[in-house]
Amino acid sequence: MTSAPVLYGAPYSVYVRAVRLALEEKGVPYRLEPIDVFAETGPPAALLERQPFGRIPAFEHDGFKLYEAGAIERYVDEAFPGPALQPSAPRERARVNQLISILDSYAYRTLVWDIYVERVSNPRKGRLPDEARIQAALPKAQLCLRAIGELMDGGPCLAGAALTLADLHAAPMFAYFTLAPEAGQLLDDEPAIKAWWAGMSQRPAMHATAPPA
Numbered sequence: 001m002t003s004a005p006v007l008y009g010a011p012y013s014v015y016v017r018a019v020r021l022a023l024e025e026k027g028v029p030y031r032l033e034p035i036d037v038f039a040e041t042g043p044p045a046a047l048l049e050r051q052p053f054g055r056i057p058a059f060e061h062d063g064f065k066l067y068e069a070g071a072i073e074r075y076v077d078e079a080f081p082g083p084a085l086q087p088s089a090p091r092e093r094a095r096v097n098q099l100i101s102i103l104d105s106y107a108y109r110t111l112v113w114d115i116y117v118e119r120v121s122n123p124r125k126g127r128l129p130d131e132a133r134i135q136a137a138l139p140k141a142q143l144c145l146r147a148i149g150e151l152m153d154g155g156p157c158l159a160g161a162a163l164t165l166a167d168l169h170a171a172p173m174f175a176y177f178t179l180a181p182e183a184g185q186l187l188d189d190e191p192a193i194k195a196w197w198a199g200m201s202q203r204p205a206m207h208a209t210a211p212p213a
């Protein structure tokens with residue numbers, strides 16, 4: 001009998017939500033231990049003990065401690081029963097990992113920080129958006145979407161017919177990105193991703209993990 005895993009982080013976090021989506025889709029009960037990584041006093045000492053780079057999420061299951069969202073997601077998929085979130089065929093599995101790497105390396109900063117945070121989040125806090133940063137991000141966002149769209153193998157999911165960790169890794173980024181008006185035009189040019197997001201955003205796991213307004 002194993003105990004319920006504990007996820008350390010905040011509901012607003014893209015990467016915390018990606019792990020929560022994996023837990024939800026697998027049907028694994030878990031506890032979310034709140035940690036505010038953007039506290040004025042800096043990342044809490046308790047977080048740095050679990051995640052030396054001061055990022056969220058961190059994770060523990062039966063004494064096994066882990067950080068890095070992609071690694072946690074793969075562990076959750078492999079250690080718990082429930083629907084498989086990774087294909088077993090090498091090429092399909094490689095495609096899922098390729099998409100996750102693209103999301104981490106190129107999409108996260110561009111879609112979330114350069115576009116969503118500047119256009120939506122900062123103005124809500126009374127700060128002016130950095131228009132130059134947004135303009136510089138638009139071709140990078142277009143490139144990200146085009147690359148992801150080209151890898152979609154007929155959909156409806158990012159890595160083909162079945163839901164995988166690639167979808168769950170991407171969805172929290174798109175949840176923020178699509179709040180920016182710039183996303184509308186960019187997604188009009190990528191109908192397969194637009195159709196994916198229309199379905200993905202309505203999954204019960206997405207509703208269950210929606211960040212507080």
Ligand SMILES: N[C@@H](CCC(=O)N[C@@H](CS)C(=O)NCC(=O)O)C(=O)O
Pocket residue numbers: 013014015016037038054055056057067068069070
């Ligand atoms: N490579 C890390 C990235 C995690 C990450 O960047 N998390 C963000 C929140 S979504 C964070 O902790 N940001 C704090 C900061 O940038 O100081 C992972 O995969 O877990």
